[in-house]
Amino acid sequence: RKEVEQDPGPFNVPEGATVAFNCTYSNSASQSFFWYRQDCRKEPKLLMSVYSSGNEDGRFTAQLNRASQYISLLIRDSKLSDSATYLCVVNSRGSYIPTFGRGTSLIVHP
Amino acid sequence: GAVVSQHPSRVICKSGTSVKIECRSLDFQATTMFWYRQFPKQSLMLMATSNEGSKATYEQGVEKDKFLINHASLTLSTLTVTSAHPEDSSFYICSALAGGPEQFFGPGTRLTVL
Numbered sequence: 001r002k003e004v005e006q007d008p009g010p011f012n013v014p015e016g017a018t019v020a021f022n023c024t025y026s027n028s029a030s031q032s033f034f035w036y037r038q039d040c041r042k043e044p045k046l047l048m049s050v051y052s053s054g055n056e057d058g059r060f061t062a063q064l065n066r067a068s069q070y071i072s073l074l075i076r077d078s079k080l081s082d083s084a085t086y087l088c089v090v091n092s093r094g095s096y097i098p099t100f101g102r103g104t105s106l107i108v109h110p
Numbered sequence: 111g112a113v114v115s116q117h118p119s120r121v122i123c124k125s126g127t128s129v130k131i132e133c134r135s136l137d138f139q140a141t142t143m144f145w146y147r148q149f150p151k152q153s154l155m156l157m158a159t160s161n162e163g164s165k166a167t168y169e170q171g172v173e174k175d176k177f178l179i180n181h182a183s184l185t186l187s188t189l190t191v192t193s194a195h196p197e198d199s200s201f202y203i204c205s206a207l208a209g210g211p212e213q214f215f216g217p218g219t220r221l222t223v224l
Contacts, residue, residue, distance in 0.1 A: 032211040043203050043215040044154070087154070089213075096142060096211055102153035 003027060004090050006101035013108055017078045021104045023088030024070045032091035033071045035062055037084045038103065044087055047073075078108045112208045113137050116216035123194055124224055131189045131219045133204030139184035140206035144213065145177075148201040160187040194223040 006023045013019050025033075033050035048055055050062040050071045061074040071090075075082055088101035113136040123129050133143055141162045146154040158179050159167045166179035178190040187206075191198055199222050205213040 034212060041201070041220075043218045045215070046212055049212060091211055096207055097159065098144070098156065098213060100154045100156075 003092055003099045004088055004101040006086075006088050006104045008102055008104060010105035010107050013078055013106070015078055015080060015108055015110055017108075018074065018076045019078055019106065020072055020074045021086055021088075021106075022070050022072050023090075023101050023104075024068075025088075025090045025092065025099075026069070027090070027092040028066075028069060030069075030090045030092045032096075033062075033064055034089040035060075035071075035073050036087040036089055038087055039084050047086070075106075078106075080108050080110065082106060083108045112206075112214040114140075114204065114206050114214050114216040116204055116219050118219060119217060120220045120222075122222045122224065125195050126193055129191045129194055129221060131191075131202055131204075131221075133187045133189070133206070133216050135185045135206045135208070135214075138206075138208045140187075140208065141184060143181060143187040143204055143206045145179060145187070145189050146203045146205070148203060148218075154203065157189075162187075191221065194221070196223045199223045 004025050035047040036044040037047045038044040050064045055062045059076045063072045085103040085105050087103045089098050092099050115134045117132045143160040145157045148154045157172045160179050160181040162181045168174045181187040203218040205215045
């Protein structure tokens with residue numbers, strides 16, 4: 001089993017839709033969780049950190065479920081500009097060593 | 111804040127040559143930087159963890175003699191791809207920690223080896 005798993009998608013949704021991604025991790029001792037966004041041929045950019053209490057930033061909501069070992073990202077009112085690959089990152093092997101999921105591709109169409 | 115730069119952004123070289131890529135933290139000091147490689151349509155693969163003033167820690171399967179990492183200051187880490195071959199063509203990205211667990215990425219270097 002991979003340390004961090006994501007459904008690669010693509011998720012193809014119309015503008016205004018709500019879409020959710022999940023990411024599962026295998027190491028129960030994982031401490032830090034993040035969602036990054038990566039546009040084609042660009043570097044990843046931090047979208048949000050994921051806290052035990054959940055985290056909301058505008059249209060984006062991230063949740064952590066430690067019991068089931070997954071994190072989620074919910075995007076409301078999707079925009080065309082949300083089209084990107086969303087990377088789940090888990091610091092599993094220490095306080096700062098990151099493990100990336102392979103990413104989930106989102107395509108928002110008019 | 112937390113801006114990371116990389117240079118060059120793109121490099122094309124002949125097989126057998128060495129290529130140096132620089133990663134700089136512009137507005138903060140980074141004791142830890144990471145080097146990644148990403149092939150088309152694949153996920154980022156961590157190559158090594160670079161710690162200022164000490165030897166880099168390489169991930170399994172990454173040849174330390176081929177990918178030389180130097181982290182001589184708190185704002186600069188370099189990756190040198192020695193004797194590059196076409197299979198080394200990839201997108202190389204660095205990231206840095208700015209005091210917390212979040213990583214801040216450089217814009218990446220696209221290496222093409224002919």
